[in-house]
Amino acid sequence: MHLKTSTLSNFDGSAELQSGNSKVIVSINGPIEPKPKQELPNVCSLEINLHPSQGLSTTRENLLVDKIRSILSSLIIKYKYPRQLISINIQIIRSELDSIIINNFENSPKDLKIFNFELSTILNCCYFALIDANIALYESFISIHSCIVNKQIKLNPSLEDLIECGSNHIIVLSIKDNQPNKIIFIDSKGKFSEKELLDVIDYNFNSAVGIFSEFKRLIDIKIDNDFVWKN
Amino acid sequence: MTSKIYPGETLPLQKDVNITLGPGAYKNPITQEIIPVSAGLLHCKTNKKQTNQLVYVETKSKRYIPKLNDFVVGVVNGTLGESYKVSLQEGSNNVLLSFMGFPNATKKNRPNLKNGQAVYARVSQDVSEIDIEIECIDPTTGKEGGFGVLDESGFIFEVSLNFANELLFNSSSIYFEKLSEKCKFEIAIGLNGKIWIKCGEGMKYDDNNELLPSSLNDMKYTVAAANYLKNCQFISKSQIDQSLKDSFKHLS
Numbered sequence: 001m002h003l004k005t006s007t008l009s010n011f012d013g014s015a016e017l018q019s020g021n022s023k024v025i026v027s028i029n030g031p032i033e034p035k036p037k038q039e040l041p042n043v044c045s046l047e048i049n050l051h052p053s054q055g056l057s058t059t060r061e062n063l064l065v066d067k068i069r070s071i072l073s074s075l076i077i078k079y080k081y082p083r084q085l086i087s088i089n090i091q092i093i094r095s096e097l098d099s100i101i102i103n104n105f106e107n108s109p110k111d112l113k114i115f116n117f118e119l120s121t122i123l124n125c126c127y128f129a130l131i132d133a134n135i136a137l138y139e140s141f142i143s144i145h146s147c148i149v150n151k152q153i154k155l156n157p158s159l160e161d162l163i164e165c166g167s168n169h170i171i172v173l174s175i176k177d178n179q180p181n182k183i184i185f186i187d188s189k190g191k192f193s194e195k196e197l198l199d200v201i202d203y204n205f206n207s208a209v210g211i212f213s214e215f216k217r218l219i220d221i222k223i224d225n226d227f228v229w230k231n
Numbered sequence: 232m233t234s235k236i237y238p239g240e241t242l243p244l245q246k247d248v249n250i251t252l253g254p255g256a257y258k259n260p261i262t263q264e265i266i267p268v269s270a271g272l273l274h275c276k277t278n279k280k281q282t283n284q285l286v287y288v289e290t291k292s293k294r295y296i297p298k299l300n301d302f303v304v305g306v307v308n309g310t311l312g313e314s315y316k317v318s319l320q321e322g323s324n325n326v327l328l329s330f331m332g333f334p335n336a337t338k339k340n341r342p343n344l345k346n347g348q349a350v351y352a353r354v355s356q357d358v359s360e361i362d363i364e365i366e367c368i369d370p371t372t373g374k375e376g377g378f379g380v381l382d383e384s385g386f387i388f389e390v391s392l393n394f395a396n397e398l399l400f401n402s403s404s405i406y407f408e409k410l411s412e413k414c415k416f417e418i419a420i421g422l423n424g425k426i427w428i429k430c431g432e433g434m435k436y437d438d439n440n441e442l443l444p445s446s447l448n449d450m451k452y453t454v455a456a457a458n459y460l461k462n463c464q465f466i467s468k469s470q471i472d473q474s475l476k477d478s479f480k481h482l483s
Contacts, residue, residue: 229466
């Protein structure tokens, strides 16, 4: 996993994350003055734009944006910024999906399996960008993508794994004191039994500690860079 | 005591003491739990009597959220009723500077500010649900106290908010001491990250709005000083001398 923060100097916060073969850049401006129609009297509003690596955004991107919005609105302390706007721009720079062109994702079960392919990287990148923009969060969070291939659970599946697998799951966990605390969001595609899903959740809870320690290492580097003038 | 902290972690709070929350700490109104909300350096200070504890998280930020009694540099943007609209940062809501927010101002004797003029002011009202207000009066004396219009011979540039905080409040910081070895300067530091600086006599203009040749040297020094301060936020203290040298190397 490679992370660069504050890459875009004109934004309040930005992060560029490479995880596997996907590369995503997220920039955040906020809290800023909203348009009159966006203004809410006691909380801040969220504006999220998602740009795919190729072409224009389609219904797939719209659905992903809705998912991202539901996750981020439960984690950002919106009451701290009444009548303000937080604008989040997500650009997918590189994705394995580039190699195949899919016109309509909802058509076949095969397409559905790879529907969420970049979502996990996007969410993790959003976390770093929110930290960089100094937006108040209730809790830290991590997103884990896993799939079940031949009854084995595999983390960070590649595109081939997803096409072959029985089911794949994106789980967003909130982290408190280095331990996974709550399940914020689950999105599963494919055929699976209840036991398989519980197994996946168990597995992800166990691997969350290791993943978050990597996140902490990356944030520590960022903080050290931010306060370089103190040394 | 400083250590790194991440959102949502448990804070090292003492029991049975009064706790003061600073920036980066938040009390959840539902659970009544006190949590850090940003990732940065945690400062936890207890007074000698062990009765009060102060908690805050120091973070790097670029977006300014007005807080009561902060000193800010703003640019006049227009008028709204009995007030000037002042922009503290691009993209943020304008704040209001009342015509009465100047020393000795009356209904008849009001200040005359044009669009684009810069002011140094204090945040006098910070309720985020309504419009923020600033004023150019020192509340203890009722006089000017260093606030007011910043003249056009200076130069405004931006730094990150925590660095502006360091420059304004840390009296032991060495940045200005080093700068004073190179030139004479006047400075106004806004906690909104905007800094107004003028070296020597600053930039003077003639009637056609062209720079007078005599102030060319002062302009060069002003720009060099601004570059030096902007650069200082990305380097460690041991490199300050080198940065100062680099910024002023073309100047005699």
